Amino acid sequence: MQIMTTASDTSPRVPSRNLPLPSRRGLNRAMNALAVGRSALVVLALLVGAGAGPGAVVFRWLIKTFTQLFSGHADYSAAGHTANPHVPGLGMWFVLFTPVLAGLIYGPLVYKFAPEARGHGVPEVMYAVARKGGRIAPQVAVVKSLASALCIGSGGSVGREGPIVQIGSALGSTFGRVVGAGEDRMRLLVACGAAGGIAATFNAPLAGVFFAMELILTSFAAEGFGMIVLSSVVASVIGRAAFGNEPFLVLPAFHTSSPGQLPLFAVLGVVAGAAGVAFSKILYLIEDACDWAWRWPEWARPAVGGLLLGGLLLLLPEMYGVGYPVLGDAVAGKYAIGFLLVLLVGKIAATSLTIGIGGSGGVFAPSLFMGAMLGSAFGQIAHHVFGASAGGIGSYALIGMGAVFAGAARAPITAVVIMFELTGEYSIIVSLMAAIVLATLTSRLLTGDTIYTLKLRRRGIDLSAPAPASPFTGITVGAVMEPVPAPLPANISLSQAADSLAVSRHGALPVTDTDGSFLGVASARAVAEVLAEGGREGEPVREVLTVPKPVHADSELATALEALVTADPSGLPVVDEAGTGLSGWITHQAVLAAAHSRPVQTV
Structure with a gap:
């Protein structure tokens, strides 16, 4: 069977005998259609x-x-x-x-x-x-x-x-x-x-x-x-x-039955939104402090910084790992207000330190942990002030989880959906939505960034701004392509092809069938690899062809760059709309010349 390679394939060319060239062209077109x-x-x-x-x-x-x-x-x-x-x-x-x-x-x-x-x-x-x-x-x-x-x-x-x-x-x-x-x-x-x-x-x-x-x-x-x-x-x-069919965090059943609880959940939403913003700010402050203090190779930073993290875990082992059991106990009302606040501050410090020393992990679960601590503490305070009319403490913990995440990530739909999937309890949906929306609005009033976008903005990347203009915008492939090199006939021998490739400035030449239709590209490297095996000088060049991704003259130059980057250094042929005729040849040098002659435009 004949083995075809794309322009990015660097495996040895294996000659074959059985697959006819028209089928190969059809296969190539089918693969490109499959991609889109x-x-x-x-x-x-x-x-x-x-x-x-x-x-x-x-x-x-x-x-x-x-x-x-x-x-x-x-x-x-x-x-x-x-x-x-x-x-x-x-x-x-x-x-x-x-x-x-x-x-x-x-x-x-x-x-x-x-x-x-x-x-x-x-x-x-x-x-x-x-x-x-x-x-x-x-x-x-x-x-x-x-x-x-x-x-x-x-x-x-x-x-x-x-x-x-x-x-x-x-x-x-x-x-x-x-x-x-x-x-x-x-x-x-x-x-x-x-x-x-x-x-x-x-x-x-x-x-x-x-x-x-x-x-x-x-x-x-x-x-x-x-x-x-x-x-x-x-x-x-x-x-x-x-x-199994269990949520990642198993919580007791909750419901909110009294409309009078809604103002309390609204206040919790505002407080949780501010807590989410505080978490994101402290996270990057501690990361900045770690950057300032570190003067040695980056690969050693997690190990040396791990001593600080280990010291924190020694004081507060509840911070070890994700901490879902601790979160569950807080939702169940097993901790006093003072310890809940210690756990809240401890989680902010532990997560920020883990990221700051070069650790790898997410901030979603920590934000849920913080929300549970904050919500449970808020619920206990509400219960002391308003008595049984304030409702169950667990409801506040649950809603606090979604609200802190919404305040940090500003993703209210995701926050509502994941909290609903955790509980399956529809009665909390109104209170949950109110708290999460208010947390999102509070976050937006306090800062223009989320915990995710702030990391990018600190690198000078603003995802809300238009993407930088490409120097190739508006340039087509046809505007920079070179004339087609003299093609090789498909039945020419490898030894004859080697002579032509030796004097070609591209190091590769197109190969055409007897009717002039484009079949593929023969590169000097591929021919040399086969000839090095010995005894195959008389084989036709069609046995070592590569079929690159099609590039057309009317295509935007920017869209052709990916195909060119993965191609051999010799460049790519430019084919007509039918994919069987040659229009030109595009090289890396031509692209660089186009970029050099046209300054980058800013938006």
């Missing part, structure tokens, strides 16, 4: 969901495994100051060293292979969608999984949402890159991956959909909604098969 067709997009959305689901399963297993390894418990946040049974001689002091040991592993891993895996992950995905056409390096999924699982398992006080969003998004981007999807399709596949990851890891398919659309795509287009729902459903089915 709507029916193909449905298949890709399903595949992304099918990849994000197992990714979430593996990620949660890694967290569980590393938590058991480093602490000796399934969740050390609920274990108090007990010793690690693996090292009983250290007593409770083992928590001083677990972040250091994990930092020695994931610090160099992130530094060497995927620096974007550091931190909470969602801003990097937002930036990739808004400014990079959805392109995310495929190694991010693997590095983020290991780094975040090591960080959380060793005591890092961060959550699972940021990592799983980045992991799923990297999978979606990789799928899009493999099939040659355009930027719009690539962005959508990234959002599908994010939704699938959230849906599977939290058993919250609706929250996954709205998280992806509200925060990643920032769009609610009908086609995008449908594709993201498909991915979320598939991933959720896989997640439920692995984890």
